[in-house]
């Protein structure tokens with residue numbers, strides 16, 4: 001405790017038995033260390049309050065919400081008269097940054113607590129009631145999962161609790177999907193409404209940032225960690241959820257230093273905490289729709305109409321998988337056609353036959369992950385060699401998985417169903433033979449396109465619309481500085497690009513992280529000359 005008090009101002013506070021220290025839904029609540037007595041942590045998001053933990057003298061409250069700035073998931077109540085040291089959120093950040101040993105213990109406890117809640121199977125959190133066949137139910141579940149919100153999904157089609165709960169909340173099936181949290185009920189909320197109600201959206205400030213990062217994938221998050229830790233005022237503007245493509249993958253096996261593969265979402269959760277710990281701001285959902293320039297400053301326009309002003313911008317908007325040119329594909333997106341294979345998508349595959357399209361590593365990983373849940377996985381590839389575009393270890397694993405069938409020279413012709421995907425008709429390009437597969441899910445991982453349609457002409461792109469940087473823009477008519485462009489600098493001084501969005505980049509997690517970190521070095525160089 002002495003070390004804690006050396007790092008941050010702590011106030012000694014007294015609470016009577018039954019008094020509340022903080023409640024579910026509270027934001028910017030204090031971090032408490034128990035001096036005497038007991039503090040009970042309660043899950044009050046379900047039908048009746050459940051005890052999660054009891055903290056005794058020497059123990060402390062709190063979890064990752066302190067760092068993410070999101071509201072508390074639990075309530076804390078004095079179980080007996082107690083004395084606690086209370087530390088403000090800013091004070092806690094000082095402890096994490098200035099007392100490394102103590103900070104590590106606290107941070108590890110926060111991460112472990114969130115993990116325990118997630119894996120407990122009994123924590124209710126936000127409740128989503130909706131049908132597995134509804135596109136909006138999928139959108140909401142996907143948004144919550146990617147933003148690391150703990151939630152319970154009650155499937156209208158199979159959950160015996162649904163009727164009773166709908167009656168209790170005074171809504172009918174036609175109102176679904178509905179989201180219930182802290183006595184609030186939302187009918188089919190938009191992602192933004194959800195983010196605002198759950199307190200996960202923080203609007204960007206009216207200030208001039210040193211660095212505005214567009215895109216919160218691995219490249220953007222790495223830039224946020226390095227930028228903020230090196231003293232730059234840094235904001236990350238992310239369209240849907242931090243993590244980018246990495247949060248759409250179950251396991252990353254080739255990330256340096258993690259021989260026992262890590263899930264994309266776990267790496268992302270840690271990266272977000274790291275960025276927040278150093279003081280980077282993260283605004284989600286914050287789709288950027290335009291970039292203009294005023295003197296030496298960049299102005300980013302958000303879909304909401306808000307504007308963010310920055311001295312330097314990092315374009316880290318990555319790439320997104322292309323839509324299949326098959327009849328019906330667009331119609332079934334979110335209700336049968338998916339571009340990621342995580343637990344959220346996996347829930348519709350239990351015991352079913354599913355289709356994965358693509359010959360690269362992303363398709364391979366998806367097939368292996370889905371094979372654990374599905375009855376059978378059909379992997380469709382255009383060519384005749386599984387090893388051509390896929391890492392050998394993954395191709396071997398596919399060959400060794402009995403319930404994956406690789407269909408070579410095969411493509412999708414059409415998709416059919418009523419409200420949800422029901423059948424996929426495929427064709428063999430060699431023989432012309434057609435076959436119809438009965439399936440509720442098709443996972444598409446064919447070539448990716450960069451997300452650069454929001455950029456102005458001053459930012460040069462290659463023929464496939466990836467952003468050009470470094471030597472490739474040295475002679476650009478848009479380049480208006482005396483010096484040569486830095487390695488990751490675009491055709492506009494002070495605007496950089498990193499990760500999958502950059503022309504010529506290696507499309508890998510590690511390289512995106514490396515480029516994001518490297519870009520910060522060039523940001524410093526540019527700021528020196530401003």
Ligand SMILES: Cc1cc2nc3c(=O)[nH]c(=O)nc-3n(C[C@H](O)[C@H](O)[C@H](O)COP(=O)(O)OP(=O)(O)OC[C@H]3O[C@@H](n4cnc5c(N)ncnc54)[C@H](O)[C@@H]3O)c2cc1C
Pocket residue numbers: 214215216217218219220237238239240241242243244245246248249251252253254286287288289316317318319320340341361362363365366451454498499500501506507508509510512
């Ligand atoms: C299924 C799958 C499995 C993979 N497995 C591996 C693996 O095992 N190993 C490996 O090394 N790599 C793997 N990859 C590749 C790796 O994930 C990518 O190379 C990496 O995510 C690229 O990072 P990025 O930050 O450049 O872009 P992205 O990850 O694409 O992130 C870009 C972010 O920008 C946001 N964004 C886009 N437009 C806007 C806008 N206008 N405004 C605000 N935000 C915006 C997006 O929402 C997204 O979050 C895999 C990819 C997939 C899809």
